[in-house]
Amino acid sequence: MLALTILGNNSAIPAYGRNPTAQVLQTLDEAYLIDCGEGTQQQMTKYKIKRSRINNIFISHLHGDHYFGLIGLLTSMGLLGRSSDLHIYAPALLENIIQLQLDAASTILPYAIYFHALDKEGPIANDKKMWIECFRVKHRIDCWGFLFREKKNPRSIDPVKVKAYEVPAAYYEALQKGEDYTTKKGTIIRNEEVTVAAAAAKTYAYCADTIYDETLVEKVKAVDLLYHETTYLQDLHERAAARFHSTTAQAAEIAKRAGVKKLLIGHFSSKYELLDDFLTETCAIFPPTELATEGSCFIV
Amino acid sequence: MLALTILGNNSAIPAYGRNPTAQVLQTLDEAYLIDCGEGTQQQMTKYKIKRSRINNIFISHLHGDHYFGLIGLLTSMGLLGRSSDLHIYAPALLENIIQLQLDAASTILPYAIYFHALDKEGPIANDKKMWIECFRVKHRIDCWGFLFREKKNPRSIDPVKVKAYEVPAAYYEALQKGEDYTTKKGTIIRNEEVTVAAAAAKTYAYCADTIYDETLVEKVKAVDLLYHETTYLQDLHERAAARFHSTTAQAAEIAKRAGVKKLLIGHFSSKYELLDDFLTETCAIFPPTELATEGSCFIV
Numbered sequence: 001m002l003a004l005t006i007l008g009n010n011s012a013i014p015a016y017g018r019n020p021t022a023q024v025l026q027t028l029d030e031a032y033l034i035d036c037g038e039g040t041q042q043q044m045t046k047y048k049i050k051r052s053r054i055n056n057i058f059i060s061h062l063h064g065d066h067y068f069g070l071i072g073l074l075t076s077m078g079l080l081g082r083s084s085d086l087h088i089y090a091p092a093l094l095e096n097i098i099q100l101q102l103d104a105a106s107t108i109l110p111y112a113i114y115f116h117a118l119d120k121e122g123p124i125a126n127d128k129k130m131w132i133e134c135f136r137v138k139h140r141i142d143c144w145g146f147l148f149r150e151k152k153n154p155r156s157i158d159p160v161k162v163k164a165y166e167v168p169a170a171y172y173e174a175l176q177k178g179e180d181y182t183t184k185k186g187t188i189i190r191n192e193e194v195t196v197a198a199a200a201a202k203t204y205a206y207c208a209d210t211i212y213d214e215t216l217v218e219k220v221k222a223v224d225l226l227y228h229e230t231t232y233l234q235d236l237h238e239r240a241a242a243r244f245h246s247t248t249a250q251a252a253e254i255a256k257r258a259g260v261k262k263l264l265i266g267h268f269s270s271k272y273e274l275l276d277d278f279l280t281e282t283c284a285i286f287p288p289t290e291l292a293t294e295g296s297c298f299i300v
Numbered sequence: 301m302l303a304l305t306i307l308g309n310n311s312a313i314p315a316y317g318r319n320p321t322a323q324v325l326q327t328l329d330e331a332y333l334i335d336c337g338e339g340t341q342q343q344m345t346k347y348k349i350k351r352s353r354i355n356n357i358f359i360s361h362l363h364g365d366h367y368f369g370l371i372g373l374l375t376s377m378g379l380l381g382r383s384s385d386l387h388i389y390a391p392a393l394l395e396n397i398i399q400l401q402l403d404a405a406s407t408i409l410p411y412a413i414y415f416h417a418l419d420k421e422g423p424i425a426n427d428k429k430m431w432i433e434c435f436r437v438k439h440r441i442d443c444w445g446f447l448f449r450e451k452k453n454p455r456s457i458d459p460v461k462v463k464a465y466e467v468p469a470a471y472y473e474a475l476q477k478g479e480d481y482t483t484k485k486g487t488i489i490r491n492e493e494v495t496v497a498a499a500a501a502k503t504y505a506y507c508a509d510t511i512y513d514e515t516l517v518e519k520v521k522a523v524d525l526l527y528h529e530t531t532y533l534q535d536l537h538e539r540a541a542a543r544f545h546s547t548t549a550q551a552a553e554i555a556k557r558a559g560v561k562k563l564l565i566g567h568f569s570s571k572y573e574l575l576d577d578f579l580t581e582t583c584a585i586f587p588p589t590e591l592a593t594e595g596s597c598f599i600v
Contacts, residue, residue, distance in 0.1 A: 038372040062404040072338040104362040104393045
């Protein structure tokens with residue numbers, strides 16, 4: 001199970017109480033921070049996201065509304081006494097920006113930052129529960145999307161059944177991998193008899209800031225949840241293209257062609273106070289769409 | 301008249317809904333921004349401070365809780381189409397930090413930034429209504445206080461009286477400077493008869509982050525309003541000294557010895573949820589003290 005919490009959904013200038021982009025994807029063990037606009041640490045406090053659960057931060061690109069909150073978060077983590085390693089995946093220049101600001105404050109963080117500069121598409125991180133890949137998106141500057149793919153859970157042991165069939169504990173690992181069990185008398189106990197299927201592995205794709213780009217269809221094919229920006233309503237498609245952003249109809253088109261289960265839209269321009277039309281226009285083409293409203297949590 | 305609005309009053313980590321340091325000092329014409337912690341632009345929106353009125357920004361030092369909100373504000377000013385010059389007074393390194401972040405985003409601002417690196421005590425700015433000086437304060441890194449001194453207003457013409465005495469308009473400027481008027485018949489009309497005294501010029505001193513430092517007494521002598529940090533209550537005076545911060549009693553002592561009219565305290569440590577004791581302890585030594593509560597406006 002994955003749970004995605006929205007901390008910010010606005011583009012460029014904060015407006016109408018909406019904050020710049022930040023999202024937290026959580027499993028039972030980990031929290032992955034995706035982009036980190038100004039005020040993200042305040043939003044984390046508001047929505048009760050524990051800073052200490054975050055070991056991996058993904059920054060899509062170096063426009064300020066996607067990373068100006070990062071240095072404050074890193075500093076606070078230090079002041080709170082963090083000691084565990086932190087991994088940052090971002091365009092290379094960010095490492096200099098962080099270091100220059102730490103140097104200016106004579107700050108030495110009490111934890112290690114491992115900086116992973118994004119330079120080619122493919123796997124970038126891999127922990128106990130998750131595979132993470134990055135892919136290029138088309139924006140005014142170097143910009144990346146991220147694909148989170150839960151690792152396939154092994155089957156779970158049914159504690160009542162293994163006792164009933166007297167399966168020795170030494171065979172549990174093999175059972176979890178799907179093997180059958182043969183008793184001393186030679187009877188074959190089929191795997192399905194003593195194990196339970198685990199929940200399906202889920203996928204989440206985050207497309208950051210992007211112009212309408214059909215090559216995304218293959219990259220986010222059939223994911224359970226797709227986040228695609230909709231900076232503008234469809235009538236401003238020319239402005240969207242000129243600024244390397246997308247519209248409602250364009251995000252819906254990508255979602256539909258990729259056959260994703262659900263679409264989440266955000267990065268709304270500060271020119272819009274109300275967001276209803278974003279949902280109406282997108283749902284007209286791709287009905288299973290939701291607004292990335294701040295504080296909302298989407299279960300994948 | 302000066303009006304000081306508090307946008308943030310917390311030290312280091314944002315906590316209990318309190319934001320890092322930022323203040324806006326306003327005259328009828330201008331707004332001067334003093335420090336700019338993360339989230340300052342959101343606070344400006346909340347408390348209806350117009351970004352466009354700010355032409356001068358003063359950054360005391362390069363600890364993040366005093367400037368991490370600056371780059372977001374500068375970027376937003378650009379996105380909002382600002383064209384007028386902006387002056388920034390700050391430690392030299394900040395210029396590189398700003399430029400590196402603008403370069404990373406391929407951003408060229410539509411307005412000019414004039415960067416004034418703070419390197420010696422004395423006058424740093426001077427406009428139609430205000431003299432501004434900086435002075436050194438003692439903190440872990442290079443750190444500066446700021447003294448705002450309104451220019452002495454000329455006397456105001458009394459429109460009824462000048463008409464009654466038939467003073468030609470050409471003499472008004474001389475009257476405002478305090479001169480008497482001699483009629484064609486040789487009668488001397490004393491200045492006080494036809495003009496009104498303007499309000500006294502006011503002074504505000506901002507001491508930034510500082511250890512208890514008696515040399516401040518001379519620097520802020522007899523100002524109308526003094527802001528002095530109180531990161532800790534008095535029982536933690538050893539911790540305060542070790543971290544180059546001050547306590548309630550220490551701020552009160554400086555205010556008392558300097559003979560200021562009013563003391564404002566802030567930069568509260570995130571360890572304190574309630575602030576009542578800050579006021580009680582400080583008022584015990586220097587009664588005309590107020591808490592720098594966010595959103596409060598103090599008329600000097």
